[in-house]
Amino acid sequence: MKSSEIRQNFLEFFESHGHTIVASSPLVPGNDPTLLFTNAGMVQFKDVFLGLDKRPYMRAASSQRCVRAGGKHNDLENVGYTARHHTFFEMLGNFSFGDYFKRNAIQYAWEFLTKILSIPREKLWVTVYAEDDEAADIWLNEIGIDPARFVRIATMDNFWQMGDTGPCGPCSEIFYDHGPEVAGGPPGSVDADGDRYIEIWNLVFMQYNRDTSGTLHPLPKPSVDTGMGLERISAVMQGVHSNYEIDLFQDLIKAAARETQTHDLSNNSLKVIADHIRACAFLITDGVIPGNEGRGYVLRRIIRRAIRHGYRLEQKTPFFHRLVDDLAKVMGQAYPELVAAKNRVASVLKQEEERFAETLENGMQVLEAALREQSGTLAGETVFRLYDTFGFPVDLTADIARERGINIDLAGFEKAMTDQRERARAAGKFTMQGGIEYHGIPTEFYGYDSLQQEGSILAIYKQG
Ligand code: ATP
Ligand code: MG
Ligand code: MG
Ligand code: MG
Secondary structure (H helix, E strand, O other): OOHHHHHHHHHHHHHHOOOEEOOOOOOOOOOOOOOOOOOOHHHHHHHHHOOOOOOOOOEEEEEEEEEOOOOOOOOHHHEOOEOOOOOEEEEEEEEEOOOOOHHHHHHHHHHHHHHHOOOOHHHEEEEEEOOOHHHHHHHHHHHOOOHHHEEEEOOHHHEEEOOOOEEEEEEEEEEEEOOOOOOOOOOOOOOOOOOOEEEEEEEEEEEEEEOOOOOEEEEEEEEEEEEEEHHHHHHHHOOOOOHHHOHHHHHHHHHHHHHHOOOOOOOHHHHHHHHHHHHHHHHHHOOOOOOOOHHHHHHHHHHHHHHHHHHHOOOOOOOHHHHHHHHHHHHOOOOHHHHHHHHHHHHHHHHHHHHHHHHHHHHHHHHHHHHHHOOOEEOHHHHHHHHHHHOOOHHHHHHHHHHOOOEEOHHHHHHHHHHHHHHHHHOOOEOOOOOOOOOOOOEEEEEEEEEEEOOEEEEEEEEO
16 A cells, blocks of 8 residues: 555545544644744644634544654654654644544544554554553453553653643554564563564543643543654555655655665665655745754754765765655655745755755865774864864764764863854854854854844855
């Protein structure tokens, strides 16, 4: 079953159960300036759950595009290392706004997985929050799940909250067992972090309101919020153990191989590039522009990581932007906004590629030399120099070092950064917070001009 068919089946199933199908909202949340990116299906319904917004429906279902990079949920560091995490993914979700609660939510999920998708029940594991006897009873006595594949979890992994206060409640998660050929232990075990037992669906039961003193008050109308990763359920349905082996990723990996002249399709860098083109293209589609702060800097960091993986495959000229067309072929039907924006997306990426190409090679030489000399930890000074002079975001340097089993001295980096700010201040110059603008080929930091316009800072560099 293709990913697109699973998406379709999901929405149709919930529509047949009285849910209104709601389109994915953009990756930049319209209703929450504190949230970096839309990272779950519930984001666009946040105010509905809080009772601040009313909709003409009490049940909804969606396929929501999500990004988990930067911010509270950050899976960037997992990409290239697990079979199941992406920076960009699609979350299938069904929602009840004070309508049905645990019983229906569990029944729907079980019916969809075991009847519509025909997944053998022996392959599924279920967790509930340790104290949630109500959910446990439904699973064990109504659904009849085998207690051998049922786990009560006492950690916050199975208790969801929107923030320190506000709606919260227990979760019940459904896992798929990919079999003994994959490493990892069952949910709740010490080695649960492997790729054998993969969490596919999270059912959140919003049941309480937490007040400022931490006390939980029952909500008059409990609600349901669920999320299932489309790529993970696609891997299950396509009989593969890694998300990167599903249909839509295979097309992107082949495209990345073509653009980098790579013959070995199992090369890890191709997976990272395939992941990153999705995140970058959709972020730009949704209005994010590479920059030095906030969302723009997260985007820039992802783009630079992708370019560096190209470099790792000996692809030294711009290639990344050429994948936008391939992505539009794979995902354009579900996301027409991507097709509409694709020329703009490609040109933004190309510009960013050309820009980083000017410093990447020299930066890599500096870094390679430092990594050869150092074992264990990379000096903060080097990390800072790469950041400041060559435009290497800290996480990029850390990722390259991690490939050699080397850590970076983050405290040392921060000190070098503070020292420089102080030098700039002492010299009577203004300095900016956060990322530092750089302009091309090896430059030596010279200080910032005081000319600071609305939202833009003119950085002055002495050419090296
Ligand atoms: P995990 O424990 O595997 O990191 P999670 O508990 O953080 O997942 P949830 O916040 O419960 O994930 O999100 C709901 C569903 O979205 C998950 O059950 C999973 O199927 C999917 N999902 C979460 N994060 C990712 C990701 N980075 N890439 C792909 N799918 C994801
Ligand atoms: Mg997670
Ligand atoms: Mg989890
Ligand atoms: Mg979860």
